[in-house]
Amino acid sequence: MKRTLNRCLVYVALLFGATFCLLPFLWQLRSSIMTMPELFSYPPKLLPADPQWKNYRDVFAVMPFGRYYLNTIILVLWNIAGVLFSNISIAFALTRLRFKGRNLLFALSIGTLMIPTSVTMIPTFIEWSWFGGLNTFLPLIVPSFFGNAFFIFLLVQFFRTIPFDFDEAALIDGASYPRIMVQIILPMAKPIVAVMVIFTFLNTWNDFMGPLLFLNDQKLYTLALGLKSLLSSYNSYWHILMAAATLVVLPLIVVFFLGQKSFIAGLTMGGIKG
Amino acid sequence: MHCKKETLWGWILVSPLALGLTVWVAFPLGVAISTSLFKWNMISKPIFVGLQNYSFMLFGDHLFWQALKVTLVFTLTSVPLQMLLAFAAALLLNTQVRGMGVFRTIFYLPALIPIMVSTALWMFLYNPQYGLFNLILDNLGLPTLQWLLDSATVIPSLIIMSLWSIGNVVIIFLAGLQGIPKELEEACIIDGGNYWQRMRAVILPQMSPIIFYNLVMGIIGGLQTFTQPYIMTNGGPSNASLTLMLHLYKQAFNFSKMGYANALAVVLLLMTIAVSLLVFRSSRSWVYYEGDRK
Numbered sequence: 139m140k141r142t143l144n145r146c147l148v149y150v151a152l153l154f155g156a157t158f159c160l161l162p163f164l165w166q167l168r169s170s171i172m173t174m175p176e177l178f179s180y181p182p183k184l185l186p187a188d189p190q191w192k193n194y195r196d197v198f199a200v201m202p203f204g205r206y207y208l209n210t211i212i213l214v215l216w217n218i219a220g221v222l223f224s225n226i227s228i229a230f231a232l233t234r235l236r237f238k239g240r241n242l243l244f245a246l247s248i249g250t251l252m253i254p255t256s257v258t259m260i261p262t263f264i265e266w267s268w269f270g271g272l273n274t275f276l277p278l279i280v281p282s283f284f285g286n287a288f289f290i291f292l293l294v295q296f297f298r299t300i301p302f303d304f305d306e307a308a309l310i311d312g313a314s315y316p317r318i319m320v321q322i323i324l325p326m327a328k329p330i331v332a333v334m335v336i337f338t339f340l341n342t343w344n345d346f347m348g349p350l351l352f353l354n355d356q357k358l359y360t361l362a363l364g365l366k367s368l369l370s371s372y373n374s375y376w377h378i379l380m381a382a383a384t385l386v387v388l389p390l391i392v393v394f395f396l397g398q399k400s401f402i403a404g405l406t407m408g409g410i411k412g
Numbered sequence: 413m414h415c416k417k418e419t420l421w422g423w424i425l426v427s428p429l430a431l432g433l434t435v436w437v438a439f440p441l442g443v444a445i446s447t448s449l450f451k452w453n454m455i456s457k458p459i460f461v462g463l464q465n466y467s468f469m470l471f472g473d474h475l476f477w478q479a480l481k482v483t484l485v486f487t488l489t490s491v492p493l494q495m496l497l498a499f500a501a502a503l504l505l506n507t508q509v510r511g512m513g514v515f516r517t518i519f520y521l522p523a524l525i526p527i528m529v530s531t532a533l534w535m536f537l538y539n540p541q542y543g544l545f546n547l548i549l550d551n552l553g554l555p556t557l558q559w560l561l562d563s564a565t566v567i568p569s570l571i572i573m574s575l576w577s578i579g580n581v582v583i584i585f586l587a588g589l590q591g592i593p594k595e596l597e598e599a600c601i602i603d604g605g606n607y608w609q610r611m612r613a614v615i616l617p618q619m620s621p622i623i624f625y626n627l628v629m630g631i632i633g634g635l636q637t638f639t640q641p642y643i644m645t646n647g648g649p650s651n652a653s654l655t656l657m658l659h660l661y662k663q664a665f666n667f668s669k670m671g672y673a674n675a676l677a678v679v680l681l682l683m684t685i686a687v688s689l690l691v692f693r694s695s696r697s698w699v700y701y702e703g704d705r706k
Contacts, residue, residue: 148507156518165544166533227425237422250437254636257681260664261440284432315421344526362528383529406587
């Protein structure tokens with residue numbers, strides 16, 4: 139009896155939480171297929187009389203959203219390339235090769251996790267103005283080629299669990315260090331590589347501050363920035379805005395469901411060992 | 413020979429990190445600290461002014477104090493609430509009932525949403541005339557609110573919004589709960605402990621390092637709050653939602669006061685360190701590490 143009661147309470151709480159999480163989304167979807175008068179009618183309507191799918195087409199008509207998709211995808215691909223290239227070799231060197239200063243470097247890299255972006259934001263902007271990188275994709279791509287503390291941490295944790303017998307056997311067979319990295323260690327790290335790809339995708343797709351600081355030219359805008367400019371120039375066209383917002387989110391949801399496992403693995407690996 | 417090769421490759425492979433730490437961390441930190449002593453608009457030559465930026469901040473800029481208050485109130489209210497809610501959600505999601513997989517996904521989904529999208533969406537939800545929240549209040553027979561447009565409700569509105577996207581923390585807490593050794597809980601049950609005793613003696617101590625880590629990260633993140641007020645209110649109404657980060661951004665990119673903005677950045681860094689240290693300090697009395705002795 140008491141157990142059934144408890145179970146009921148759990149369900150009530152779960153449903154309450156789920157409503158809080160989902161309701162804003164449902165409201166977004168519902169608004170994205172309404173006409174403007176419907177949206178502003180009083181008393182408000184729960185559902186549109188006739189779903190206006192054309193709102194989604196209108197998003198592309200009022201703003202070059204196709205271009206924004208393309209720009210965002212370009213940035214995502216470059217960032218994934220940079221993240222894989224840099225972090226794997228860095229973590230390999232930090233765990234499999236002995237040289238002076240490696241512990242210090244690892245400690246410093248972990249330390250950067252605590253440095254707030256606010257401090258480095260303006261100086262980085264100034265640096266890029268010296269390099270002539272303002273209003274190009276460079277500031278949003280190049281840093282990914284220099285290692286990311288969080289990914290280095292994940293990889294180092296993982297590489298440390300691989301026995302050194304593999305390296306030694308390969309060395310005796312005359313393999314070079316880069317070969318050991320690419321042909322022996324890397325294939326074992328596939329789960330972590332998946333985590334890095336998914337997180338880089340999400341971080342780049344979601345980044346707002348970076349594009350806001352560095353991109354001025356409308357042609358270079360990312361989806362996040364495009365949505366922002368849509369918000370400021372069409373600020374009462376909520377049906378179009380909500381359709382655009384849905385268009386930005388949709389690919390994320392697809393990627394999330396495709397990579398759910400790696401995704402949760404990445405989240406918990408980082409958060410628990412802290 | 414062999415050893416030399418190892419060192420050489422070590423340095424080659426790790427060089428991006430060494431270079432990155434210099435170019436993207438050490439150098440910017442140096443620039444932030446040094447330019448905070450100058451008056452500089454990025455175009456004309458910087459003028460050395462000593463600590464003048466700092467003294468102006470403390471004694472001349474009432475917006476700094478306003479932003480400090482807003483940031484602290486927002487962070488110190490929203491982060492503990494987030495932790496509490498995330499913990500409760502994780503406990504719920506850790507029970508054995510049917511359909512749990514679906515609930516876990518639903519609870520996580522809001523955290524997936526880009527900050528720009530969630531900000532636009534919540535602006536719409538908070539809209540006093542056609543927004544969902546006033547519709548709900550109205551239907552419940554309660555008085556409607558101005559939400560983001562009223563200086564009294566703007567910060568609570570931002571806090572409620574921040575509670576929507578705690579999915580990351582929920583998932584981390586959930587994994588933590590699942591990692592608690594079953595023997596411990598069983599031992600507690602055998603000793604006749606009820607749910608609350610189990611919570612106090614086993615669950616909370618076992619979870620404390622995870623809660624601690626997420627608390628620190630949450631505070632660091634909270635002190636940097638920017639996008640939501642920037643998009644939703646631009647700091648208004650009457651600076652009621654002006655966060656330090658937004659103040660800094662405006663000083664730098666609207667008024668080209670790079671020196672002053674960097675002084676603000678340095679103060680924000682010091683604040684972050686101070687708050688983290690305080691939490692670290694307190695952690696000795698409430699965080700339990702396996703293998704530690706009291």
